[in-house]
Amino acid sequence: MRLAVHKFASCDGCQLSILDCEDELLAVAGAVDIAYFPEASRRMEPGPYDVSLVEGSITTAHDAERIQQIRRESKVVVTIGACATAGGIQALRNYADVEQFTRAVYAKPEFISTLETSTPIAAHIPVDYELRGCPVDKRQLLDVLVASLHGRRPAIPNESxxxxxxxxxxxxxxxxxxxxxxxxxxxxxxxxxxxxxxxxxxxxxxxxxxxxxxxxxxxxxxxxxxxxxxxxxxxxxxxxxxxxxxxxxxxxxxxx
Amino acid sequence: MSDETTRTLAVDYLARVEGEGALRLVWSGDELTDVELNIFEPPRFFEGFLQGRSCLETPDITARICGICPVAYQMSASAAVEDALGIALPDPYLQLRRVLYCGEWIESHVLHMLMLHTPDFLGVDDAMAVAREHGDMVRAGLKVKKAGNDIVNVVGGREIHPINVRIGGFYRLPRRSEIDALVAQLKEARPLAEAMLRWMGTFHFPELEVDVELVALKPEGLYPFIEGPIASTGGLCVPVQEWANHFAEEHVARTHALHARLHGEPYLTGPLARFALNFDALPADLRALSAELGIGPGERNPFKSLLVRGIEVLFALDEAVRILEQWRAPKEAAVPVELKKGSGWGVSEAPRGTLVHHYEVDDEGLIKTAIIVPPTSQNQLAIESDLRNLGTQLKVLDDAAATHRAEMAIRNYDPCISCATHFLRFERVFS
Known part of the structure; x- marks a missing residue:
């Protein structure tokens, strides 16, 4: 199984949860071909990927294009964490006038490239599974990987x-x-x-x-x-x- | 070499750093004419969001700036808000915050040392490749990292974005049984951490010298986590409340991070700076081990920050044990907090360097102004300066080797780009 981990606007905490699986990490790395995970490896293999984990929300025009490419080259796309599934805390900008206020206080707004909204991945592409959490729960994250290896659906309960x-x-x-x-x-x-x-x-x-x-x-x-x-x-x-x-x-x- | 007169080295997406950055070096003939560490990670406007929020929310909100050092954000935020509200925390709470911070230093430093930096010294792509040759060392390091994470788990509630820090103290104090189990685990990790550090001491370190001023907290007789004043190798020594009198941020093109300067000049924070300014505050056995490894307060080779981090990991393990063994829980989990108008500063030593928070709050405790200056935006100019100084070394290397060496020089600082892009300010309307 070829795995990719992609980052958009986020704090890195959800992908870090993978590296925080200290007891399981070497076993995971042995069972899965980690083809693209820049935070962890200098080796960055091009797609196609069997599973793409996506962290972060879409906040720039460039990222809105990048997520389309990731969908094209991934069999399964799983969003990990609140930014990817819901837009994250940076979606507070959706309720403010970013341009006007940036200009009002910010020294050189022309240097900044950003969209007015922070949107979840599912607003841009079809998503196969969503993992909630700020940050994600690493047991749920591991279950997504194990489920993908065995071709079953992840066991993510829907309760309060x-x-x-x-x-x-x-x-x-x-x-x-x-x-x-x-x-x-x-x-x-x-x-x-x-x-x-x-x-x-x-x-x-x-x-x-x-x-x-x-x-x-x-x-x-x-x-x-x-x-x-x-x-x-x-x-x-x-x-x-x-x-x-x-x-x-x-x-x-x-x-x- | 790409061209006889102009040579460009570019890395479009830096690996094994936290966040999204790129590197560009350009030579004209023999001269390195352009050095750019380009931070293209999108801005997230935290300082904007914070306006109008309750100051009591700052530990939870600012933690989300960085998943690698959320404790640092919680520590600087709570210190700044407590300063603004005139709360002086009694010692047991401060001691417990030191313990929590020890946990973050351990997990963050070992993550960087073992998984992000060591692959450079061994010429491989990642920690998985390191594990193929040195499986015992990687397994040992992972155990040490886990011990650090478990401190954060027990005291903070969970590793990433802990939930137990509040203005005035904590929500729940750790139970004796939790503390005892933790202490046992930390003692088990201690020899593993030392073995890992001694192994790293055998790596080959390229030559390079930091040529900027070093800045760190420097409390009397104490290796710093959350205690001022702020000091520098140039003789600065001021209370954290005077930060803005000496330091300033500027906005430059091609990067989504602000750059900070001390008296108009670049400076460096982080392990090398803490070690240089606080070496005497380390216990004797760690000073001796440092000498064995060939490092001391005069160390200025940024590649050797790997070893300094290793010493800090050992210090954090020992310090957490020392505090926890004699710690007695106060009666309440937090002191009473009264909201009122005020202005406060909080500076703490994040794994990557000093993290500055400043808040002005109104009489309802709502935030009027927030300033957050993380280590990476302070260090960016020093990193670029290192790259410039590497120029002669890089010139004789082929493109692949030169690119790798330059990337390695950036990773010396464990830059956290996610942190560095969160300062763009805008007013916001909060209904």
Missing amino acids: VCAECKRAGHVCVIVAHGTPCLGPVTHSGCGGLCPGYHRGCFGCFGPSSLARMEPMTEVWRSLGADDKTIDRALSTFHVASEANAAERARLEADDE
Whole structure:
């Protein structure tokens, strides 16, 4: 299996998760032909690839072309992490006038080449699998590789953080401590990490497909969170996700 | 050679660095006329996003600038916000932050030493190829790296983008059982890290000398992580709050990173600088091992930063053990935080060098101004200066060898291009 790892606008953390698999890395490298992974190797083989892992969002015209080429030369495209699947935190620019504000404060805006939006990979090409998370969970990442080797579908459960939290035996921070928590509306993958550290989930894995945002907002309000706080909680790594954008619009309409 | 009068070496996509960069060297006849480290990684506008956000969000948001050194961002951000809010953290919290930082130095340094830099010295493409000849060393290094990651896991919650750092302390303090298991693991990693470093000490190091001023934090009698003041080999020694009186950033074409200068001149931060300025603060056994490896406070060969990182890995392993063995948990995971108007600076030693954060917040704790200056934008001019100084060496090498040597000189600094492109500022409207 020929594997490629591509980078777009991102922090490198998701592809670094591959190198953070210290116990499995040499076995993976033995089983997979890592044909293109510039962060790890000077050897950069041209396509075609069996599997392309794509990190980062599309923010430049050049990158919008590059992702088309990657799709043409890859049998399977898997997006890894919040930037690639949802546009990432840099999608905050989608809600501001980049050009006007860059010009206002930035010394020499003519040096900068950038699009006005940060968009997920799936807005540009068909994507075979999406791995959520800021960053991705390395167990899920390994499962994608193993699944590809064996020709099966990756086992990525579609449930909320609450389910994982219950299985981990954590005390519910909403019920026991009155701490606002995005767990009920957030896609699983982290293992219920934050409640295990006595803090509320802040949505690294983005809204789950089962998310019901209105009741979540009501719970947060009942715990004393004002609408600005709720708006900020929905405006981080998945600010451009449909469910978050819709709930923020509803909050804004409410306020007016 | 491509041409008798003009010769151009170009690397369109630098490998084994964090982020997207390119290199271009041009000679006219004998003279190296053009040196460009071109950072084309797209900007992500973090300083813009931060305006209007709550200062309490800075550890979580700024961590996302870099997946390789998120702890550094969390440390500088929380120090700056705590400075702005007038919070002086009691010692046990500062000690635990040092431990967390030890974890990041270990995992980031070993990643760079073993997987990004060593392949250069052995003339191979990657760590997988290193493992074919030196499997025992690669396995040892991976164990050390894992020990570093496990510190970040236990104290921070997870390796990449930890979740446990908050303004005023932490969300949850580590339990004694977690600490004991961690200490045992760190002690196991210690001999492996030393063996790896001694092996790297046998590599051949090309000649080169850094000719700019070196800058690092330099606390009294302590190898620095999060403690000021800022010092330089040129005699600078000022509190971190005075950063802007001495350093300035400029915007140049062909790069999406700003360049920083000290009193108008290029300077260097990072392992070589920390080592030069804080050598006396290292324990005696590490000073002795340094001498055995042929490095000391006067070391200016950037290729030997590999060995300095190795000494820092050993220091971080020992320091984490030292702190954890005597650490007693305070009663609360964090001190009380009161939001108010203020302005604060936070400077810490990221694996690659000093990371500067500055915030101005309003009386609701919302950010009015954010300035973030990461190590790579400070080091970029020094890297280009090294490339210029390499010119004579490169001239006699064929294109492939010269290109490789130049790439290696860049990788000496473990440049983090993802970090370096996040400073472009714009005002933003946050509804």
